Amino acid sequence: MTSLFFRELKIAWRSGGGALTGVMFFLAVVTVFPFGIGPDLNTLARIGPAVLWIAALLASLLGLDRLFQLEREDGSLDVLLMQEWPMTLVVGIKCLAHWVVTGLPLVLATPIFGLMLNVPPIGIAAAMLTLLAGTPAITLIGAAGAAVTVSLPRGGLLIAILVLPLVIPVLIFGVTATNGAMFDPDPFTAPFMILCALTLFSAVAGPLAAATMLRHSAD
Amino acid sequence: MSDALTEEKRSQGFWAWLTGLANPTRFMALTDAIMPFIASITVLALAAGLYMAFTAPEDYQQGETVLIMFIHVPAAWLAMMCYSVMSLSALGTLVWRHPLADVSLRAAAPIGAAFTLLALVTGSLWGKPMWGTWWVWDARLTSVLVLLIIYLGIITLGRALEEPTQAAKALAVTTLIGFVNIPIIKFSVDWWNTLHQPASVSRFDRPAMDAAFLYPLLIMALAYMLMFFTLHLMNMRNEILRRRIRTLKIRAAEAG
Amino acid sequence: MKVIAENLTVARGERHIVEKVSFSLDSGEALIVTGENGVGKSTLLRAFCGLLPMVAGEVRVENGPPEASLAELIHFLSAKNAMKDSLTVAENLSFWKEFCRSGYAEPGLDPEQALDTLELAHCLDLPFGYLSTGMKRRAALARLLVVRKPVWVLDEPTSGLDARSVDLFSRMLQTFCEAGGILIAATHLPLGLPGAKSLEMKALTATRANDQMAFE
């Protein structure tokens, strides 16, 4: 199974793999927000965590449609389905690889973008922690969406529409946890715990749903 | 009459030299020869620039932070200059079909992005003592940030399209579209900045430049340009090697 | 080891594509499935591998390795090559060698040897995308050699191969069958396998005109 993980990373890093497109998209979205809202640092500081989270959410959805579509187009999906390894595990490993390529760089880049949005250091630390816990959930739920749309030609857009409603809880608890860290009265640990619970739940539900969908889509 | 002739012959010579450059093998040989020479000039200019910068009298208004200006302003200029070199190369690909134009474009993109990043980072470091925060959505800094995104886009597009000939046109057109949009972005960001004039941020103007600062700045700018020229040539050689390896690999596949 | 398929029936939507197909193959036997395009050859093979749900019928293995399901015993080669263009041929093959390895299947040849038998040794470190179609197909065939599996199910294995490669490939099949392998191949070109059973598939509507299904 580790060979599958490293193969996924290798493909992502090879030309055309688009390894860092997630972070660049994150930069683009964070840059665009102030143009709409205005350069005033105080307003930006207040909505900073929300901007970070929404940008991370959209960036994590990038490249999800290619998660299974490439495998189906070159015929690897059939061989993957027939092997001894349970398909849920295969999907899990592919999600992990996708997260390492897309989600992890987002978390590591959060400080720079936090500075740009004038988010206080405590807010940046909280944002990093919540993103670290939350982005895997987005990838895992997104994988289920990708499996559903694998046989559709324009799957990419459909995934965003299918998955966005499902990741709203992740977004809500992520942002409330980050705000909780910044403004004293609001709690941090409670929403953060729920966020971790959401991720663990999607770690089981996502791959399971994706595996069953893939098994039936191999027509 | 005779100097008109020599003039004409010299310009022919120059033109021949330029078209001679078009052949990658000769380009490799030529750059091999002049590389040490250019590198030493760059080091010299850099040393001169730094020496002058550090012996410049202290600025009454900003104190020593003016030292940051000596590396921030050239970096910002280089970010612009590098993009113009890329746009020129884009024209070279589309209009004059110069075989090395695409090589020059692909080679310049990462260097330009590095200089833009430097301009942003040193700008933020320079602004911190002035504005009290690391980043301000100041008109100039914001447009340089947008320029960085354009650079990253071109680099990613270049990495995605591996096959040189088909990719050259796409890269050239994207670069030119970016080039046309930079002034528009600059104008709209300025307008956006003045529209939302944030009271808390004092308008940061470049100090009146007296000679003591202008010369070191110009020398540093020259040093930066030479650095770009050296790195650009070196990266062009890398790009040529990448294409040779690629053709050899394809031929290796066919030879089977 | 014996592989048995009893009245396999596969439908796509309402239409029956494969109707009551039965065959049984012992070790060392081969089945060549023929018929015009679109008659359902690929559907039959995919259903046999468990990739397609079956309306009726059953596929089972007799005295094969205990808890292994049929799908794990099969090397399936579809019309597509199951290889990644950006990875080199060696990386592709070593990945499949490591991934398809399962409890009981002994490891097959190394990528270099597998490619050698298909005369592609020089392409080892070339990105798969640089190869010509014929070579891509031969590299895909090399995947069958990197892990030793008892059953081969091949869908149009010789598509894109030139004459030399076809007889190279049929020699490879002969050695596989002599070693006790079970082969099912959907193909047009004669593979020159002695004593191979054949299954002629006809377009369903033509032959089943008389006893139409109740709901049709």
Next chain:
Amino acid sequence: MFGEYAGYIIPSYLLTILVIGSVFVWIRLVYRSRRKELEALEAGGLKRRSAVRQEANTRDS
């Protein structure tokens, strides 16, 4: 010499050296690895057309 703003001047110079230095080192490393890969490929008996032509005319000139 740096006064109280040293905390900003020194990092900016260090960062400049770091960024430009790493670009320079990256380009040299890529150059060396590609040069090696090219020699390995050419040693494998594959010549580029121009190299073949050069050898041809050096031989018969």
